[in-house]
Amino acid sequence: MGAGGQMSNDPFDGKKILERVPVDPPFSLSDLKKAIPTHCFKRSVIRSSYYVVHDLIVAYVFYFLANTYIPFLPAPLAYLAWPVYWFCQASVLTALWVIGHECGHHAFSEYQWIDDTVGFILHSALMTPYFSWKYSH
Ligand SMILES: [Zn+2]
Known part of the structure; x- marks a missing residue:
């Protein structure tokens, strides 16, 4: 009431919402692709396989540590340790899913057949469909 009824209830101060949003994007998708170095688009089965093996090893280490040590923790700590393990393991398994x-x-x-074989195995192990996706x- 202090403004004497002259305050506007319009949070955009009278501007239409489309006037506030840029209509033309500042760059195109091809501009974005050109900005990325060409070596980033080269596929390497060795490098890709390294990431699969790396993530499988990390997942196994998490599994081993959790199943070896968490059962020996006192109850209050075990209740905290299991969710921490689940979060860490889920992060690694999500990385495998992304691959x-x-x-x-x-x-x-x-090679398409390598991609399909690895994708099918990883997605099947994570109980997600590969080919339908x-x-x-
Ligand atoms: Zn995608």
Whole structure:
């Protein structure tokens, strides 16, 4: 009431919302691709396989540590340790899922059959469909 009824209830101060949003993007998708170095688009089955093996080893180490040591913790600490383990393991398994996902985009190697084989194995191990996702994604 202090403003004497002259205050506006319009949070955009009279401007239409489309006037506030840039209509033309500042760059195109091709501009973005040109800005990325070309070596980033080269597929390497060795480098890609390294990430699969790396993540599998990390997942196994988390599994081993959790199943070896958490059962011996006193109850209050175990109740805290299991969720921490679940979070860490889920992060690593999500990384493996992402690698399988990229196989569906033919980003794992130069060979489609390798991509499909690795993607199918990773997604099946994580109980997610590979080929139905690949064709519908
Ligand atoms: Zn995708």
